Amino acid sequence: MAQLFDFKKVTIGPRALTAVVELAPSAPLMTSENPEATELVLDLMPALADHVCLGDAAPTFGEVAADTELAHLLEHVTVELLAQTDIAGDVSSGRTVQTDERTYEVTLSCVDDVLVAGALSSAAWVLQWAYSGGGDPRPDVDAIVGGLVALVESASDQEGEKNDEAAAEEPEPAPVEEAPADAEPEPASESEEPEAPTDSEPAAEEPVPDDAELPEDQPSEEEPPSAPSPWDLNAVPRPHPIR
Helix, strand or coil, rough: CCCCEEEEEEEEEECCCEEEEEEECCCCCCCCHHHHHHHHHHCCCCHHHHEEECCCCCCEEEHHHHCCHHHHHHHHHHHHHHHHCCCCCCCEEEEEEEECCCEEEEEEEECHHHHHHHHHHHHHHHHHHHCCCCCCCCHHHHHHHHHHHHHHHHHHHHHHHHHHHHHHHHCCCCCCCCCCCCCCCCCCCCCCCCCCCCCCCCCCCCCCCCCCCCCCCCCCCCCCCCCCCCCCCCCCCCCCCCC
16 A cells, blocks of 8 residues: 555644645545554554543544544554653643645644654554554554654754854954063054153353343233143143143
């Protein structure tokens, strides 16, 4: 028999994984079309009968499993595999909605996209075995569950290695060189203005002869000093201009 399911699209959200599933033309739409194959699945995974089945004709899946959509059976097999891993959270749940004649939308609660996608793929393989006549080798559910757990651990280890490599590749900050305490200061650049020279010493006064006529006293014509600038540091005289 050809592949039962064709996964057209898989969308991973923050809380759920949604798969658009199309059944092959030769695949049965209802489990009642192949009761022997349906019984093989229930015998392989007996816990399916105790699943709570909300919104159906009966409260448990075991009461409707013999006559329900094949996509609905796919959902419950996936949920059972997730529950057996013990790493899918306290409650695993799903929902199946028909969107076209042979197309269904299967939504599964998602705590880890790798885990849920692996469980969905494994469930499709289990149904493929059952509806292709069964036979040997019979699927080993414990081995499937162990493989799902190992898959998640491997993906987690690879993610951790990538994070470690990314952290190792980050460049370290360049050390800041400190100048030694006895280092000479750098010369000023040409653009800096030189300091104003200090006032030179007054020239020596020439002696005045005794018989020289002294000029009459003249009134002082000096202008009164201007008010000090607020930038003159309280108007204290300075030998150099303040800049």
